[in-house]
Amino acid sequence: MKKFENVYQDAALMKKALLGEANESEQQELEKRLAECPDLQKVYEQLQNGETLGVAFEEYKNYSSKKAYESFLQKIGQTEPEVIKKPRVFRIWWSIAAAVVFLVIGLSFYMSNYVSTEEESRPLIQPGVQQAQLTLPDGSIIDVHKKEINVIVDGVQVKYKEGVLSYKPTATTQHTQKSVEEKPVESNELVIPRGGENTVVLADGTTVHLNAGSKLTYPVRFIGKRRIVALEGEAYFDVVQDESHPFVVQTHLGEVMVLGTAFNVNAYTDASVCYTTLVHGKVQFSAPNVGTVTLQPGEQAVVSANGTEKRTVDLDEYIGWVNGVYNFKNRSLGEIMETFERWYDIQVYYETPELRDITYSGSLKRYGAVNSFLDALELTGDLTYKISGRRVLIYDGMKE
Numbered sequence: 001m002k003k004f005e006n007v008y009q010d011a012a013l014m015k016k017a018l019l020g021e022a023n024e025s026e027q028q029e030l031e032k033r034l035a036e037c038p039d040l041q042k043v044y045e046q047l048q049n050g051e052t053l054g055v056a057f058e059e060y061k062n063y064s065s066k067k068a069y070e071s072f073l074q075k076i077g078q079t080e081p082e083v084i085k086k087p088r089v090f091r092i093w094w095s096i097a098a099a100v101v102f103l104v105i106g107l108s109f110y111m112s113n114y115v116s117t118e119e120e121s122r123p124l125i126q127p128g129v130q131q132a133q134l135t136l137p138d139g140s141i142i143d144v145h146k147k148e149i150n151v152i153v154d155g156v157q158v159k160y161k162e163g164v165l166s167y168k169p170t171a172t173t174q175h176t177q178k179s180v181e182e183k184p185v186e187s188n189e190l191v192i193p194r195g196g197e198n199t200v201v202l203a204d205g206t207t208v209h210l211n212a213g214s215k216l217t218y219p220v221r222f223i224g225k226r227r228i229v230a231l232e233g234e235a236y237f238d239v240v241q242d243e244s245h246p247f248v249v250q251t252h253l254g255e256v257m258v259l260g261t262a263f264n265v266n267a268y269t270d271a272s273v274c275y276t277t278l279v280h281g282k283v284q285f286s287a288p289n290v291g292t293v294t295l296q297p298g299e300q301a302v303v304s305a306n307g308t309e310k311r312t313v314d315l316d317e318y319i320g321w322v323n324g325v326y327n328f329k330n331r332s333l334g335e336i337m338e339t340f341e342r343w344y345d346i347q348v349y350y351e352t353p354e355l356r357d358i359t360y361s362g363s364l365k366r367y368g369a370v371n372s373f374l375d376a377l378e379l380t381g382d383l384t385y386k387i388s389g390r391r392v393l394i395y396d397g398m399k400e
Contacts, residue, residue, distance in 0.1 A: 014044055122387045124369045128212050128343050130163035132198035137186035144190075145198070154186075156203055156220045165190065166201040169221055191215045192233070195345030202229070205240040206247065209322050213268065213342040226257075234266045236322045239281075253303050254287025263295075264319045276301045277318040324366045333358045333377075333394075344370045351395040358382055 013030045016022035022030065034041040131145040142149070149160035157168045192198050192214045200208050203221040210216055214233025222228075222245070230250040239247045241260020249256040251267035253274040261281020267274040276285050278295040285301040286292040290308040293301045300318065302309040320327040328336055334356030337348045343366070350356055364373045374385050374392070383397040 010040060017044075122371060122385075124371055125344050125346060125387065125390075125392070126369055127367050128195040128197055128345065130198055131193060131196035132165070132210070133191045133193070134160075134165065135189040135191065137188070145196075154220050158220070163197075164199045164201060167203040167220060168201075169203055187217050187219050189215060189217050193345075194342050202227075204242065204245075204247075207238040209236040211235065211321060211342070212345075231265055231267055232269050234264070234268065234321075236262070236264045236319060238262045253305075254285055254290070256283050256285050258283045264322070266318070272304050274301075274303045275318065276303070277313060277315065279315060279319060320363075321366055326364045326366055328363070329361045330359050331361070332356060333360060333383075336360065337392075337394075340370055340373075346370070346390050346392050348392045348394065351393075355383060355394055355396060 010033060013022065013026060013033065016026055017030055030044075034044055129145075131143075134142045134144045136142070136153075144160045144165055145163075147160075149158060149165075151158050152170070155170050157170060159166045159168075190198065190200055190210065192210045192212055194213045196212050198210050200210065200216065200218075202208065202218055204227055206227075208216060208229075211234035214231070214235060216235060217230040219228075225245060227242070227245055227247045228250065229248070232252070235249075237247075237249065237258075239258050239260050239262070243259050247258050247260075249258075249265055251265065251274050252269050253267060256263070256265060256276050258281060261283055262279040263281070263283055264277045264279070265274070266277075276283065276295065277300040278297055280297045282294070282296065284292050284294050285303060285308070287303055287308070290303060293303075293308050293310050295301055295310065298312055298315060300311055300313045302311065314327075314329065316325075317327045317329055326339065334350075337356075340346065341348055360377065362373070362376065364370075370392075371387075378384050378397060381397050384395050386393045386395070
C-alpha cells in the first residue's frame with residue numbers, strides 16, 4: 001500500500017472531482033491514485049457525503065494565506081486589480097475564490113489525519129510550562145516551580161503553589177506601608193524563561209500573568225504614594241483599585257499608570273516597540289519625547305523611539321494568550337514565529353528573508369504543539385519546514 005505522497009496535490013484532484021470540474025486526464029489520475037492507496041480511497045468515499053468534509057473544514061477555516069490566494073489567481077489567469085471600481089461584485093468574487101482555496105486546504109487537513117502512523121514524522125515541539133526563578137534581595141535564587149513555598153519575608157507571607165506565587169501582608173504590616181513617602185525598597189525579581197509562564201499575586205492583591213521570556217521586578221510590599229513595578233517582556237495585569245495609590249508599570253520605553261483596571265503590556269527589551277492594550281478601566285502611557293496617551297477599553301498605545309500611536313484593536317488578538325489561544329490577523333510569519341520562539345523555546349531559521357514577510361491569519365491553542373500551526377501553513381503551499389532539536393528550518397514551499 002502506497003502512502004500519501006503529496007497530500008496537497010491529492011486534495012486538489014479530489015476537489016475537482018467532487019465539484020465536477022475534473023477533466024478526463026485528471027479523473028484517470030485520481031482513479032489511479034485511489035487504486036494505489038486504499039487509505040486515500042477511504043477518504044474519498046467519506047468526503048462524497050459532504051458532512052465529513054464540513055466538520056474537518058470548520059476547525060481550520062480561520063487559516064488564510066495571501067500567497068495562496070495570489071497563486072490561485074495566477075492559475076486561473078487573472079490578477080487582482082489595483083483599483084476596484086465595483087467593490088460589491090469584487091467581494092462576491094473574492095468569497096468564491098477564497099472558498100475554493102479553503103476547500104483544497106480543508107481537504108488536505110482532513111486527509112492528513114489518515115497518513116499512516118508508520119510514516120516518518122517530524123518531532124513534536126511541545127508548549128511551555130509553568131516555571132520561574134525568584135531572585136531575593138540578598139541575591140539568592142529559588143526555582144519556585146520545583147517546590148511549594150510558604151515563608152514570611154519582611155512581614156509578608158510568601159507562598160508558591162500550582163503555578164501561582166503570592167504575597168500577602170500579615171495583619172501587623174498591611175496598613176503601615178502606604179502612609180510614608182515614596183522611597184526605594186528592596187525588590188524581588190521573578191524571571192520567566194523562554195518556554196515558561198507564571199502568575200504572581202502582589203501584596204496589594206494585583207494579579208500579574210507573565211508570559212515567556214519576561215521579568216517582573218516588584219517590592220515585597222508597596223511603600224509610598226505609588227505602587228511601582230518594572231516589566232521586561234509581556235504581562236497581563238489585573239490591578240486592584242486604589243485611587244490614592246496609582247499602580248505604575250515601568251518599561252524601557254515609558255510607563256503605564258492606572259488606578260484599577262485590566263490591561264496587557266508587551267515590552268520586550270529586544271523589540272523596538274511597546275504595546276499597551278486596555279481591556280477595561282483607564283490607563284495612561286507616558287514616555288519622554290512622546291508625551292502622554294490615555295486609553296479607553298479596546299484601545300492600544302503603540303510606542304517606539306519614533307513616536308506614539310493610539311488605535312482600536314481586537315482584544316482577542318493581544319490578550320488571547322492569557323485565555324490559552326494565540327490569534328493572528330494579517331500578521332507576518334516573522335512576527336508570529338518571534339512569539340512562538342519565546343513560548344516554545346525554539347530558534348527559527350528561514351531559507352530566504354522574504355519568507356518572514358508572508359502574512360497569515362489564524363489561531364493556535366497555546367497549549368498545543370507548534371507542529372499543528374506549521375502543518376497548516378505548509379498545506380497552503382507557501383512553505384515547508386524541518387525540525388532539528390530546538391531549531392525550526394523554514395523553506396520556500398513554492399520551489400519544486
